[in-house]
Amino acid sequence: MNDSEPRDFIRKIIDEDLESGKHAEIVTRFPPEPNGYLHIGHVMSICLNFGVAAETGGRTYLRFDDTNPGKESPEYVEAIEKDVHWLGFDWGDRLTHASDYFDRLYQSAIELIEKGVAYVDSLSAEEIREYRGTLTEPGKDSPYRDRSIDENLDLFARMYAGEFADGEHLLRAKIDMASPNMNLRDPAIYRIRHIPHQNAGDKWCIYPMYDFAHGLSDAYEGITHSLCTLEFEDHRPLYDWFLDQLQPEHRPRQIEFSRLNIAYAITSKRKLNALVEEGVVSGWDDPRMPTIAGMRRRGYPPEALREFVVRAGVTKKDKLIEMGALENCVRETLGDSAPRRMAVLRPLKVVLTNYPEDQVEVMEAKNHPGNPDFGTREMPFSRELWIEQDDFMEDAPRKFFRLKPGGEVRLRFGYIIRCDEVIKNDDGDVVELRCSYDPDTRSGTGTSDRKVKGTIHWVSCKHAVDASVRLYDRLFTEANPNAVEDFHSVLNPDSLETVSARLEPSLGELAAGETVQFERLGYFCKDAVDDGAIFNRVVTLRDSWAKLEKQALQQA
């Protein structure tokens, strides 16, 4: 990290705390609940928490906030660990669970009762809701609020012992039923749940609530800065209240920042889960999903994601960032790192009428235009080639400088060809082009100083490898699907199109999960989940021709 890096308000606070000597070391935590997959919103939190610690030589815990058994599962913890690692962060031996602290938490709850600031309530869930009041009206005290300490201790012990059914009793903090902050109206501390815990086994039938468990877990781990999102801002008084009452050795500070939202994407675990459950997508790792697993499978490099959150910044303002900003980060990193290859997505046959029937030449193609370290590869060239349908236009506008009847174009790393004849089927569709090549224009021979305006990509028919290519588009048609009542109404029906493509031979050996650039088309990642030659389009290349076309259409 260099000193000119912009400092967000959280890093400023941290710098100050280090300078003042308040803390000798920064300790943070990333605390996911294992009840779903991590998504782009979490990337921000992961990068922030692990980032500030790493930048200051501190440490970060990966702590599973597993206080609600029944909603959580090991499938998710496994996925979360994989995702955080993949993003580029390491928690070392600091993998913990809120459930690791259940014993201490239980003792702390007893301490609260002994101090007279917690009580066992025996109202029903519905009654508690009624007693809570509303946003504008104060709540009223539960009739059980003034139970004696001994009675509370006894009842809580029996809750622990399993003498009561779910919902029969509830341990609550005794704060203020009239507080304008709803979180302070005697919040729940422990509830009864006769469910075994995925990590703690069947030892417990009472489980602590988030507000109680989280702050104390932070304290137990010596977390200095507990960074979370804005919706927890009005929980902070409660976070501090527990610390004030219990006076743990370490005193963490909660700081909130705004969530990161991406346009045309959903980041609600509930809705993401619905997409999976309803089969709208193929799973949590469907390449259209804004999950880390989905983006990984799509082919987004972790560096791109990290760069993206840096650009997004850390503030308290609600953000809805353009999808293009993320895609641009992906393009930038892949532009440097992805080897170039050629592939034809929508094949149109070209026959070079003056090219010897059985001749095959080997063309040398650069693997990267700007970086010689990528080396070169060989591409077979023959009489019959596939080119992109979009690279031919019968009635081409002036500015279209690809192939047109009578026109010339350069075949990348090959020859200049001229279109002599257009062959159509009975429906009038163009099915084949008869062209002639200029033998003096072979790439790299020094005789190829002739200039033509356009260069297109190609694949030799008899050497081509078949593949299925998935072209992805945004999942929603609305910029902020989070805000739409029913997201089903704004699903993009064309978010996935699959085409049969022809690839240059070298692509046959590409390893699963590898990403290359199909020249002039975009970046494509060999799918790492499904078997066979399947490629996912990561992102298209910038396309100023498409832009021109769009403008022309709008003017017409």
Next chain:
RNA sequence: UGGGGCGUAGCCAAGUGGUAAGGCAUCGGGUUUUGAUCCCGUGUACCGCAGGUUCGAAUCCUGCCGCCCCAGCCA
């Protein structure tokens, strides 16, 4: 209508009394055997609005408006 938070260009975002950084996008132009990349250039931002304080305010004060969050025994 209770409490908390936020409002600087299309999207992000610096700036905390001295006269509006930067990134992305946009729009021009140059280079280019990817219409990619790269390189140059390009923005009058009513600093949410209205008053006030001040020689001077995005920055201080007052009032107003808009958006987000909170009434789970979820996190």
